[in-house]
Amino acid sequence: MFPVRDYDLGATLESGQAFRWNPVDGGWNGVIHDRWVHLRADEFSITAEAAQPVSDWNWLTHYLQIQLNLAAVVTSFPSDEPIRAAVSACRGLRLLRQDPWECLASFILSSTKQIVQIRQIVSVLCERFGEPLPAAPQYAPAFGFPSPARLARASEAELRACKMGFRAPYLLETARSVTEGFIDLERLRELPVEDARHELVKLPGVGRKIADCVLLFAYGFQSAFPVDVWVIKALQKLYFPRRRASAKRLRHFSETHFGPNAGYAQQYLFHYMRTKHGKL
DNA sequence: CTCCAGGCGCCTT
DNA sequence: AAGGCGCATGGA
Numbered sequence: 001m002f003p004v005r006d007y008d009l010g011a012t013l014e015s016g017q018a019f020r021w022n023p024v025d026g027g028w029n030g031v032i033h034d035r036w037v038h039l040r041a042d043e044f045s046i047t048a049e050a051a052q053p054v055s056d057w058n059w060l061t062h063y064l065q066i067q068l069n070l071a072a073v074v075t076s077f078p079s080d081e082p083i084r085a086a087v088s089a090c091r092g093l094r095l096l097r098q099d100p101w102e103c104l105a106s107f108i109l110s111s112t113k114q115i116v117q118i119r120q121i122v123s124v125l126c127e128r129f130g131e132p133l134p135a136a137p138q139y140a141p142a143f144g145f146p147s148p149a150r151l152a153r154a155s156e157a158e159l160r161a162c163k164m165g166f167r168a169p170y171l172l173e174t175a176r177s178v179t180e181g182f183i184d185l186e187r188l189r190e191l192p193v194e195d196a197r198h199e200l201v202k203l204p205g206v207g208r209k210i211a212d213c214v215l216l217f218a219y220g221f222q223s224a225f226p227v228d229v230w231v232i233k234a235l236q237k238l239y240f241p242r243r244r245a246s247a248k249r250l251r252h253f254s255e256t257h258f259g260p261n262a263g264y265a266q267q268y269l270f271h272y273m274r275t276k277h278g279k280l
Numbered sequence: 281c282t283c284c285a286g287g288c289g290c291c292t293t
Numbered sequence: 294a295a296g297g298c299g300c301a302t303g304g305a
Contacts, residue, residue, distance in 0.1 A: 016286060111287035115302070118286080165301025207288050228286040248295085255293080270286075283305085292297075 001047045002061060003010045006070050009041035015271045016115045017217045018062075018096055019106050020145070029139055032063045033099060035120030036135040036142040065097050073222075073261045082238035083258075083265055086272035093271055096217060100185040101178065102145040103218035104200070107210045108171050109164050124162045129154060136155060151175035160174040170205025177203055193221040216263040223260045225254045233275040 011023040013028050021030040027040030042112065048060055061067065076081050087101075108126075110118045123229040127149050130143035135185075151159070152175040159168035177183050183203065188196040193215060200211035208227075215224035225231075227250065235250045243252070258265040 067289060110285095112285050112295085112300085113287095113302080114285045121302095154294090160301085163302065166288095167301080183295070205288065209287060213286075226286070229284095231282080274286090285302100285304090288300090290298090293295085 001045050002057075002064075002066055004041075004066055005044070006092050007041070007046065007064075007066070007094060008090070009039060009046055009093065011090060011271065012064075012094045012096065015041075015093060015267065016265065016274070017213075018046050018098060018103075019115070019119045020102075020126070022140075024139065029135075029142070030143055031133060033059050033146060034131070034133060034144040035059065036133050038136060038139070049136065051136055055259075063097055065094055068094065071095065071265050076256060076261045078259065078263050080239075082234075083268065085238075086129070086234075086265075087266040089276045090271050092270050093268060095219055095267055096222075098212060098218045098220040099145070100188070101148055103173060104153070104174065104185070104203075104206070104214045105145070105148075107213045108174060108205045109167050110210070110213075111167065111205070121162055121164050123163075125159075128158075128162065148175045148178035152179040167205060173204045174202050175187060176205065190217055196221065197224070212263075218267075222244045222263045224260045225258065227251055227254060228270075229268050230273050231266060232278070234269040237277075238269070238274075 009028070013030070019029075024038075027038055029036070029038050029039070036051045039048050046064065046066070074087055077087065084153070106118065106122055107237070109121050113121070114115045120166055126143040126145055129146035133142040135142035151171065154172065156168050156172055159172055164171065178185060183199055188199060191199070196219065197208075197211045197215060200206050200214060201208065212224040212226040213220040216226060232247070232250060235253065236245060237255065253261065254266070
């Protein structure tokens with residue numbers, strides 16, 4: 001059990017940054033670095049149940065970013081009305097610190113897909129290509145996220161059979177690039193964010209948006225600001241309600257307005273737009 | 281039925 | 294530099 005304040009576990013796990021958390025029994029089942037875990041939360045703490053005895057929970061607390069000072073992050077936001085409304089409506093929403101390969105592969109599969117569909121594709125991919133993992137017996141079987149080497153050995157047809165459509169060759173080529181050492185995902189941690197982004201967008205199927213998702217959700221570069229259709233809607237509606245702003249204008253605004261934790265602000269705007277503000 | 285979804289790559293201007 | 298289009302698949 002981990003004491004936490006101001007942590008909305010459900011919003012965090014289901015806000016479209018990770019795709020493998022399933023709500024069960026008032027909590028969530030998921031897999032972190034090949035370890036099955038059941039999480040539940042109350043007002044003051046998060047409780048974890050693993051399949052096997054755990055002596056060091058660092059993998060979990062790091063993933064959940066339990067030690068992060070959220071108040072300090074929120075204080076760094078600009079004090080304008082839209083971001084205040086988003087923060088107020090999504091109190092306790094956090095950013096996870098995910099595995100780079102799983103995050104990269106998942107977001108390659110995300111383009112022009114709804115979150116529910118991304119979850120479905122990733123689920124089938126893990127069942128077919130991931131390693132079976134020990135899980136608590138009363139729950140569904142668990143699988144690890146397939147390694148780059150395993151997916152590199154798959155055929156494009158096998159991947160297409162997971163319903164990923166035209167994204168299959170992108171995932172396959174990227175898995176091969178990682179396996180063959182064309183890109184070193186661990187080394188990106190040590191690079192400046194611009195250099196890490198430059199490396200990521202070399203991969204097929206990885207443009208600016210998906211690269212920024214990986215930089216933000218896996219590597220913790222909190223200045224990375226993924227601009228997708230929802231964020232464009234949010235920026236347009238909340239910050240430029242009168243005139244239509246070009247994509248370039250919105251991008252420039254996103255890079256200059258939100259400060260050092262812009263990526264965190266982005267997640268609030270994204271979640272606010274999707275859940276609370278969506279029908280406007 | 282049509283429209284569009286946490287885009288990207290490639291082709292025109 | 295900026296904009297248009299096709300790409301699979303399946304909900305709404």
